[in-house]
Amino acid sequence: MIVIGIGANLPHAEYGPPRRTCGAALEMLQTRGVRIKQRATWYKTAPVVANPDQQGEQPWYINGAAQIKTDLDAFALLSMLLDVETAFGRLRSIADAPRTLDLDIITFKGQILDRDGLNIPHPRMQERAFVLYPLHDLAPDWVHPIRGSTITEMIHALPTDQSFDSLEDSGGLYGTEWPGTENSR
Secondary structure, three states: OEEEEEEEOOOEOOOEOHHHHHHHHHHHHHHOOOEEEEEOOEEEEOOOOOOHHHHHHOOOEEEEEEEEEOOOOHHHHHHHHHHHHHHOOOOOOOOOOOOOOEEEEEEEOOOOEEEOOEEEOOOOHHHOHHHHHHHHHHOOOOEOOOOOOEHHHHHHOOOOOOOEEEEOOOOOHHHOOOOOOHHHO
C-alpha cells in the first residue's frame, strides 16, 4: 500500500482556496501516471509548528490522504511530488511555513527508508493528527513498521492540543471544489 498526504493552508492564485488546490494537485498526479485508488476524508486542522507562539500566525490547513498506485519507486515518487509542489508554487523557505501545497509519502509498500532526503514511514506521523486521521480513514488496520503500534494506538497517544474538524465533501473532483477536466471525470 502506498499512501500520500496532501495539504495546504494558502490559496493559490490560479487554483483557488486550499481544498480546491488539493483537488487540482491530485488531478495533476493522475495526469502523470499516478492512480488515485481511494482518498480519505478532508480535515481542517490547526497548524502544527515548532514554536507554539507562532501557532495563531497562519491559517488552518486542509489535510487529507490518498492511497495510490504507481510503478515508480519511492525516490522517483518523491521527486514527482516535489515537482508537483513546485508547479503549485510551493516555496521551501523555513520550517513550518505556510504553503500552497504539501505532498508527503506517508507509507510506501511497508518499506522503511531513511536516506537521501526520504524518510518512510513519515518520521513525525505519530505526533500529528493531520497525518493519522486521514491514514486511519484509508487503512484502519495499519501498523507502523518500526514502532509496531497500530494506527488506533497512535491516535489515542496524540497530544491533546491538536485541533481539527472533518469536512463534508464538496461536489468537485475527489470531494474538493476543483471541477476537474473532462478527462478526469
